[in-house]
Amino acid sequence: MVLENKKKANLRDVAKASGVSVATVSRVLNTPDRVSKTTRQAVQAAIDHLHFVPSAAARSINSGRSHVVGALVPTLDNAIFARFLGALESKLGEHGLSLVIATTDGDPDLEAEKAQRLVNIGAEALIVSGVTHSDAFEQLIVRTRMPTVVTSFFDPNYHYPTIGYDNAAAARMAEDFLIEKDHLQIAVLHGPTEHHDRMRARLSGLHEKAKLHNFETDLTLKGAENAVNELLSTAPETTAILCLSDVLALGALFELQRRGIRVPQDMSLMGIDDLPSSASAFPSITTIHLPAVEMGIRTADAVFEWVEHQTVPEPHLIETSLIIRQST
Known part of the structure; x- marks a missing residue:
């Protein structure tokens, strides 16, 4: 199919083709009830013939609304x-x-x-x-x-x-669950906090009833990989990893599996978000559901x-x- 390179019709073209004023065409488009049926039909016929597409910007000028x-x-x-x-x-x-x-x-x-x-x-x-x-x-x-x-x-x-x-309460719920599972040495993987108030709030919700080892990293699979490598070398007594994002939990799972560390037999793992990937992973990831x-x-x-x-x-x-x- 070959498309013709013709100038796009405008409001003046429609007015000229239908024999009415530009203001009348505008009324037909914006307040059709204020225009007679005969005039509406004439304007609509011109619109169809010219393949005219009304401009949302033009309508917003007339109505004061962009929606x-x-x-x-x-x-x-x-x-x-x-x-x-x-x-x-x-x-x-x-x-x-x-x-x-x-x-x-x-x-x-x-x-x-x-x-x-x-x-x-x-x-x-x-x-x-x-x-x-x-x-x-x-x-x-x-x-x-x-x-x-x-x-x-x-x-x-x-x-x-x-x-x-309540981001703080969500993190606290996750920590409490791990403590109930008798995990008293927990690594916490979290994203950057500088401009991320949700991450700061999640960290503030941790009450440290267990021994926590914090690792800040990029919110990426690679970032989780790096954090897992660091925690295994600096905090080998860790028995559970709490990731304050499911993205980090998935990356942590991949790195643990690459290293032959079994989840959950050797290391428990938990996230926050409940992304679809968390349910599909093997093993599937325990998490806090955020109803997005x-x-x-x-x-x-x-x-x-x-x-x-x-x-x-x-x-x-x-x-x-x-x-x-x-x-x-």
Whole structure:
């Protein structure tokens, strides 16, 4: 099939072809009930003939609404964010809202820059991860009065509504489970904490009823491999590994298996997230379930109520749960 390289039709072309004014075409597109049936039919015939596609940007100028919501997340290279965003986009769609996603690499300055871009394209609300943000971001929200919802973190006293987990309680639940299994020497593998308030909160939840050996590493399979090698050489008395992310738990499992260390016979292993890979691994990985899908749905509903009815959402705690599998 050969596509013709013709100039895209615009509002003036439709007006000329249907014999009406540009303003009338605009009314047909935005408030059709205010236009006679005969006029609507004439304009629609011209639209069909010219293959005219109405501009969402032009409509937003007329209506004052873009129906776009922006979401800022650290990365797409993590199934927990993919599940959250999938549920969020689907539920927003049911409400007639569209989602635009931007990644920040966990950098507050980059987050502020991309938040400004989302504002520039007409986003009506922003959804962000965690409670660590730059002064530039905070000033942007104050200046634009942008509805902003924080996810993946629960703090009822935070100055934006939070919809998420008690990360400290999730880590404590994991630690308590391992202690109940008589593990008193536990290695804790966690990601960088500098700009990651969720990771800092998880670390703060560990009460050290057991002897803890902390290892900070990249949130990657390779990072987990490096941390396991370090802990085996510096803390050989360890009997369990608590990973504050399932990505690290999976990488730790691979490295333990490469070294011939049996899980759970020689070393128990546990994560936090409940990624699909944790259930499919062999042995399957015990973890703390973070209901990312529920968080996405609740966030979408909250944003809809805010932008459509000016109802500021209340903070909402998403409950976590222990998933016991074969690795402990």
